[in-house]
Amino acid sequence: MNIPQPFQYQGSKRSLAPRILDHLPRKMARLVEPFAGSGAISLACAGKGRSREYWLNDLNRPLSELLSMIVNQPKKISDFYQSIWHDRDTGHLEHYYTVRDEFNRTNDPKLLLYLLARCVKGAIRYNSDGNFNQSPDKRRLGTNPERMHTNITTVSMLLQGKSIFTSQDFRDVFSSIRKDDVVYMDPPYQGTCRTRDHRYLSGILFDDFVAGLDHLNQKGIRYLISYDGRLGDKSYGKQLPDCLDLVLIEIEAGRSTQATLLGQDAVTIESLYLSRSLVEEVGVDSTYLPRRSSEQTHLLEEPARYV
Ligand SMILES: C[S@@+](CC[C@H](N)C(=O)[O-])C[C@H]1O[C@@H](n2cnc3c(N)ncnc32)[C@H](O)[C@@H]1O
Numbered sequence: 001m002n003i004p005q006p007f008q009y010q011g012s013k014r015s016l017a018p019r020i021l022d023h024l025p026r027k028m029a030r031l032v033e034p035f036a037g038s039g040a041i042s043l044a045c046a047g048k049g050r051s052r053e054y055w056l057n058d059l060n061r062p063l064s065e066l067l068s069m070i071v072n073q074p075k076k077i078s079d080f081y082q083s084i085w086h087d088r089d090t091g092h093l094e095h096y097y098t099v100r101d102e103f104n105r106t107n108d109p110k111l112l113l114y115l116l117a118r119c120v121k122g123a124i125r126y127n128s129d130g131n132f133n134q135s136p137d138k139r140r141l142g143t144n145p146e147r148m149h150t151n152i153t154t155v156s157m158l159l160q161g162k163s164i165f166t167s168q169d170f171r172d173v174f175s176s177i178r179k180d181d182v183v184y185m186d187p188p189y190q191g192t193c194r195t196r197d198h199r200y201l202s203g204i205l206f207d208d209f210v211a212g213l214d215h216l217n218q219k220g221i222r223y224l225i226s227y228d229g230r231l232g233d234k235s236y237g238k239q240l241p242d243c244l245d246l247v248l249i250e251i252e253a254g255r256s257t258q259a260t261l262l263g264q265d266a267v268t269i270e271s272l273y274l275s276r277s278l279v280e281e282v283g284v285d286s287t288y289l290p291r292r293s294s295e296q297t298h299l300l301e302e303p304a305r306y307v
Contacts, residue, residue: 004151008122009038017044046158066109068165074156082145096136117142183223222278232266249288
C-alpha cells in the first residue's frame with residue numbers, strides 16, 4: 001500500500017519509514033510518537049497493521065489539531081482545502097499572505113493545511129513573536145484538491161478509531177508512557193539548530209531529553225530514536241551518553257542534493273538509537289552497526305548545520 005503524507009513536512013521520515021520499521025516489534029499494543037510532526041512512522045505502521053493503537057503528540061498545537069482533524073473529520077478538512085485552494089487564479093501569492101495573516105490571528109488548523117501545502121519546503125517557521133512567517137513557494141502550486149482529498153481519506157482510514165492526538169511537551173508524554181508501549185522519537189534536529197548553545201537540541205534541553213530517556217530505561221520501555229547523523233565523514237550533533245546503554249545503528253538516507261551540486265559524493269547517514277529492552281526483543285543486524293565506531297565516539301563538539 002502506498003502510504004501518503006497528510007501534508008508535506010520538512011523532516012518527515014516518510015522515505016526512511018520502511019527501514020525504521022525494520023527495528024520496531026512486529027506487533028505492538030500502542031505506538032507512541034512524542035515528536036509526531038506529520039506522523040510518518042505511525043502511518044507506515046498502520047499501513048502494515050503493526051500496532052493496535054497510536055498516540056501522536058506534537059508540541060505545536062495547530063499541527064496536532066490538524067492531524068486530528070484529518071483523521072477524525074476528513075470530509076470537513078478536505079472540503080475546506082478545496083474551498084481555499086485558489087492557486088489557479090491570478091493573485092495566488094497575495095492569497096497565501098492573506099491566509100497566513102488569518103492563521104496568525106486565529107491559529108485555525110485548517111488554514112495551516114493550506115500554508116503547509118503552499119510554503120517553501122513544507123518548512124514551518126515562526127518569528128520571535130510566534131507568528132508563522134514562512135514564504136510561499138513561488139514555483140509550486142501545492143497539492144491539488146483531488147490529490148489532497150485522496151491523501152486525507154487514506155490517512156483517515158489508516159488511523160481513525162485507534163489514535164489519540166495531544167499537544168504536550170515530550171516530558172509530559174514520557175510520564176504517561178505505559179509498560180507495554182513502544183516509543184518512536186524524532187526530536188528536533190541539532191543539525192538545524194541555529195544556536196551554538198550546546199545545552200539545547202533545537203528547542204528542547206539536551207539534559208532534559210537524556211533525563212527523560214533515563215526514566216524510560218528505569219521503566220524498561222522499548223524505544224527507538226532517530227537522531228542526527230552524518231554527511232559523508234562529517235558528523236552532526238552531540239551523541240547520546242553511554243550511561244543510557246543504547247545501541248547505535250546507522251541507516252543510509254540517500255545522497256545529499258547539495259553535496260552532489262558541490263561535486264561531492266556524500267551520502268547522508270541517519271543515526272538510530274535503540275533502547276536495551278528493544279534490542280532484546282528485535283535484535284540488531286550487525287550490518288547496521290556503525291562501520292567506524294571509533295570515530296563515533298568523538299563526534300564534533302559543535303552542532304553544525306545540515307547542508
Ligand atoms: C523532526 S520533527 C518530527 C518529524 C516526524 N518524524 C515526521 O515524520 O513528520 C520534530 C517535531 O518535534 C516537535 N517538537 C519540538 N519540541 C517539542 C517538545 N518539547 N515536545 C514535543 N514535541 C516537540 C516539533 O514541532 C516537530 O514537529
